[in-house]
Structure formats: structure tokens, C-alpha cells
Amino acid sequence: MAPFESLYGRRYRSPVGWFEVAEIVLIGPESVYEAIEKVRLIRKRLRIAQSRQKSYANVRRRDLEFEVNDWVYLKISPMNGVKGFGKKGKLSPRYIGPYQILQRIGKVAYELDLLNELAPVHPVFHVSMLKMCIEDPISIIPLEGLVVDESLSYEEVPVDILDRQVKRLRNKEIVSVKVLWRNHLVEGAT
Template identity: 65%
Template structure:
């Protein structure tokens, strides 16, 4: 929705952000079968267009708590249904990745709180680092290691289980 507004409104799109937020909060969401505003406040938003509606009931005390509890239960059920539908959709389209010798891959690096990596700290540190070439297929439980400050001629083969124990951050995927 925001992308469409940016394209349509051009460089002054941020002036219309409150209207976009209002439209989003009052748009029907398939996952919860209602608008976010209705889910949060238990009633539809009374925009100027809806002010002419008559006969809204008032909830007080225990009725309000019971109504809110019922809505929360209903929303949770609908969220579970949507989650299940999305999971089955993703599972049907998921495929295992297979790499060949000579392919280039990026190494995923998990950000560690308070640790400086690659010149950046925390959230700003890169999630993936440079492309590495796959040199050999792994049939044996060993890994080829290019140590920091060494040339490619000085690579060594190390036992994978020992490397996992000493350097678990290199294996986080």
C-alpha cells in the first residue's frame, strides 16, 4: 500500500503518511478476518463517513472484558489458521539447495550484541559476507580453512567437529 502511494504521490508522499496509516488500520486483513482497528478496539472505526450510523451498543464493566476476551480468542484462532495456510504454501514451494564445485556463495554471519564485526557493530554489521567459491564437495567430515592473515597457499584441512567446538559462530546458519 505504501509503495503504491509513493509511486502515485511522488516526492511529497510523507505528507500523506497519516492517511495511509489510517487506510491500513481500517482495511480488512484476511489473516484476522477484520481490520486492525477493530481487532484492537473491539469496534469499527467511526470515520466521518460512518458517523451517521445509529444504534451502536455500549459495553460496560464485565461485558467489556468478556467481549474483549472473546475477540482475542477469535483473533488467535484466525491467526493460527492463517499461519498454517502460509506454512503449507511455503512448504510446498521449498526446495533443498545444492551447490556444485565452483559455485560462489555468501557466508551468513549472525550479529552478536556488543561485538564489532567487519567495521560495524550490532544491527549495522553485514548479515552475509563476500562470496566464497566452493572448492570441493564435502564427503569427509573436515573443512578447508583459510586462516586470517594467511595466503591461499597456507589453507589447512581441519576436523569439522573440532572447528564447530572452537568456532561455533562460523557454523551458524
Template identity: 65%
Template sequence: MDPFKALYCRRCRSLVWWFEVAESSPLGPKIVCEALENVCVIRHRLKISYSRQKSYANNMRGDLEFHVGDMVYLKISPIKGVMRFGKKGKLSPRYVGLFEVLQRVIKVAYELTLVSELSSIHPIFHISMLKKGISDPISILPIEGLGVDEIFYYDEVAVEILDRHVKKLRNKEVSSVKVL
């Protein structure tokens, strides 16, 4: 239903054909009352649809809040294509940690206790860069073993060759080596 028909219960026509020939009073209290009632119905329905959509949108959103002493993970690669901490692309770790929350600076910023390897980074982070820590020690990714220096570079060192594989194509052979 178009908005004009919802308000006035009839199609929108040009002013020449607005009223029938026999009608003498185009405006009256009856038409005004009907229009006001229709406006109230439309507002009520819009409010219902707005609240329904709001409940759908807010279903996955929640207020994240940390307290002093909580353990949190720190997001180290905000962009997926950035190469950080030893692995490229999809396999790069998104979070490192666990770090303890020292204090709440403002509503959306927290100060963390960082290890000496990350001493060059400012210790205050936005809440979007933090993730609530779990107390499972197996899932903790240690920063010490990553071999990252003060400007966040690392050296890849081959330990041993695990497997060799030669794939034969039509005109050539491609050899693959799996290295630890």
C-alpha cells in the first residue's frame, strides 16, 4: 500500500478528479478524523517493526566490560593480509596473550600489563582489540618463542626436511618439499 492510500484510504488523483461532482464539501471533520486515526495506526505499526528489527540487530551485540585483574587476549593483526608473528595470511595468529587488565582508563579503553618483548607498544588499548581470556593454559600463545625482535621482524630457520614429493605434469615435473 502506498503512503497516500494508507493515510487517506483512496488512490492519489490529480486535483481535477479529486472529488466526485456531487460532493460539495471537500474537507470536513470526518475526513480529518479518519486521517488522524490512520496516522496513529501507521505510527504504531512503524514502532512495532522498529522494535522487532532492533531486537534482531541487538541479538549478537553485547556490552563488553573488563574488570581490574581480568585476563584478556590482545589482537595483533587487525588486517587479515598483514603478516605478523611468524605466519602469513589465514594461519597468522589473531590474538596473543593472556595479559592482565591494570586499570580502566575510560569506558572503552583499558591499560594492560605487557611483557618486555612488547615494551615498545603503548599499553592502553581500545576494547575492540581485546578478547576475554579463557583459563586454558594450552591455548596461550607465548610471545617469547616467536623470535620477534624490537621492530617486529623474525628469521625463519629450517629445522629438517620432513617429506619430498614430485608431481608430474604434461611437460614438466614439479618437486615439493615439506620443511619443519
């Protein structure tokens, strides 16, 4: 007895086992030709749908490429020291730098000339971790006093409360607090 039959008391009726051996009819050449035509039609429609989706996806995509000796910023992520002030990664992306590109490794990796403060970090980064060097003082963090670990993250600590607001709704009040974080400018307060 088959395991399915012993467990459930009836035979397993998969699409393969629906017919008895004597009931099998040979498939003629016209049904094979019909199946081939259906497969060809399905492949054609899949190709059309894939090209349409690809055209939608590629509208805003831009491939980043840097040259040797270009200057780039390196993305790091904050870890909030106090959970009450927000979730991990809320303030990211934040960048440090700029750093000079020493060489290109493969199509999407670059080696940077890192300072001694980032000695434990491997100097090769994916292009998604880099940003072209354009001066933006709010998103760039000064490296003095910043401790970055191997996972390119640093501890985020609140320094001062700059402002408080109470928004009154019909049934409740929502309190908002503007916090100045360590290693950020006043413009970067959240």
C-alpha cells in the first residue's frame, strides 16, 4: 500500500494518476502543434510584459560611475543611543568625508583613501555607499570625535532639546520635541 493510501484510506489522485492505464489515448500531432503554438504565444506575451516593466524601471535609474582621483562622500548609519528619541537609521543617510578614489575594482566597487580614524574599516566600497562630492553642510558629519566601527555605524546621542511644541487635536495632544544630536549641526536637528 502507498503511504498516502495507508494514511488517508484512499488512493492519491494527482493529475498524473487520474487515468487508468487502459484509458490513456495517444496524443496526435495536431494537439502537439497546438501546445507548441500556445507556448510560443505565452513567450511572446511575457517578452512584451517584461519590456514594458523594464521601460518603467529604467526611467529614473542612473548608473553611478566615478573616475580615479574623484572625491566622494562615504555613507554611514547612525545608531540611536536612547530608543525614546527615534528608531535606528532614522537620520540616515549621513555622509563623512570627502575621500579620494584610489582605484576602481570591478564594475561597482571602488577603493578609497581612508584616514587613520577609519583604520579598522576595509577601504573597498560598493557604489551605493558613495556620493559625489557636492558641498552640503547639513548632511556631512565632521569626523572629529566620531567613532565609526567596522559596520560603518556610529552611536547617536542627544545633546540638547531645542524646541517643544504641542499640537492639539480634538481628543488628544501630540507633543513634538526638536533634538540636537551630537556630531551634527543645528540645521540637522530633528
